[in-house]
Each structure stands twice: as C-alpha cells, then as structure tokens.
Amino acid sequence: MSLQRLVSEPSPLLPFLFSAYPEVKKTKVRQWLKYGAVHVNGVSTKRHDHALAKGDKIAIRPQKAPAETSPLPPGLRIVHEDGAVLVVEKPAGWLTIAKDSGKGRNIYSVLMDHVRSANPKLKVWIVHRLDRETSGLIVFAKTEDAKRTLQKHWQEFDKRYLAVVEGVPKEPKGTIRSFLDESNPMRVYSAAPSEDTREAVTHYQVLKQGKGRSLIQLTLETGRRHQIRVQLSDARCPVVGDPRYGAKTDPASRLALHASHLTFKHPVDGSRMTFDSALPRDLAALL
DSSP, rough: OOOEEEEOOEEHHHHHHHHHOTOOOHHHHHHHHHHTTTEEEEEEOOOTTTEEETTTTEEEEOOOOOOOOOOOOOOOEEEEOOSSSEEEEEEEBSSOOOOTOOOOOOOHHHHHHHHHOOOOTTTOOOOOOOOOTEEEEEESSSHHHHHHHHHHHHSEEEEEEEEEESSSSSSSSSEEEEEEEESSSSSSSEEOHHHHHHHEEEEEEEEEEEEEEEEEEEEEEOOTTTTHHHHHHHHTTTTTTOOGTTOHHHTTOOOOOEEEEEEOTTTTTEEEEEEEEOHHHHTTTTT
C-alpha cells in the first residue's frame, strides 16, 4: 500500500483520508491522526478539520503511540498542539522564559521537556510573551519557520484580555490611544510622541461592575510592553493587584489580568484558529 497521496481539490483532512485510503478501516485512519502519523506537506497534524488545498502532499508515517510524557505542572494546560504550533494556558506566576539569572518557573523549559520526551531532536520557539503576573493563553512554535510566520503576522492576531480594575471607566466602551516610553526596563509610562515612544492602541468594553470594580474586555491593536496596565492606570482604573501602576488593592494576591482570546492563521496551512480561556475563579470572585 502506498502511503502518499496528492490532493486534487480542497477538502477537510479527515474526509480526504477516508476517500484516499478506502482499504484502511476508519478506526485505523483516526488512529493515524491521533498519534501524529498524518503529515501534510511534511508537517504532522492531528486536526481532523485541517483544510487541504489543491497540490498538498499527504504522507502517512505510521508509528506507535507516543511514550507517556511527564505530567505538566499544576495549572499549566496545553489547549492545542500540532506539528507547528503549541497553545498553552498558563497560570499567574509563571515566566514565559527564564531571566538571565535562570531563576523562576518558566513555560519554555516545561515545553522543551514535553516535546523532547517524544523526540529528543524537537524544540520550541517563543512567539510572544506574557508578563509573569498575567494568566491565560500563550503561543509557541515547534519549527523556526512557524515562529517567523507567526511573528510576521503578529499584528493581525485577534488578541483579547479580561481585566478586573479599580473603579469604573468614564465611558462603557471606547478606545485608548497613547504613546509609550518603554526605555526603562522596570516601568513603562505615557509620554509625548517622540523618537523614544511608540503608539499604543487598546479598545475596551465594560462587561460587569461590582464591589467598586469593573470587569473589562480589552482588544489590542498594538502589542507594547505593559500596554494594558499603563493605559488603564492613565484612565484612573488601574488593574487590581498592580501597585506598580497605581492599584491600591490586591485582594487576589495577583495581577487581575487574563489573556482570554486568540484568533490567528495557522502558519502552515493558513486555516483560522480560535482559542478562548474563561476568567479564572479567583478573578471572577473579585466582582
């Protein structure tokens, strides 16, 4: 049996596999997907709805079920993994990558151990970062090409956050525009436009109010360092638990900021990928 096929017309992956390999039981085809044996243009994928385009090359590389990997530390959860992309939900208190001192729990090291437990030659690449104090969704790449593609189109990502803030914004929805000076590694601040500043744009909407606080959804048009924290502080609604930028309370013993939504195009096949993460219980209890 030849295990290679050429796609003649667009189709979701699973129906194509069923039709292209009629001699193979459907349960076996599903096992191929489950264990990463299906490769599209050289990249393994486990997604049954992966969008195939005319001219795509399909290869089946049967393999045994992957060895059991060490369980991830409590609070960390992989919400999606394929041959090019890893999407992880992280709790507050985790660095994206260790600082120069090498200290601090960091997701990069955990994911490197995760992928290398299956194949010692694999590695991960950082696409973007979340502050240690911020929880929620973060994307890593499993190939250097995927990393470059994702970073090239980073501004096209739909990136949304949920924040519990002190007080209530003057308007229930709107856009915050300012210029941020990021030259100080410890603190970002708003300043007049200059060679040292970059424009930051954040769209917001108040979702809920209670206990003198507000739950706000924020959509980033730009991705500057500490953008949300600085701009909400400027609006006199600092993020709960953020004394660096003016918060007076810390009832959750953490920064009340959560990366809740990501939509982006897959770096290999261009398919639309959407992920959501609910507001953590400790932050919901603040309202």
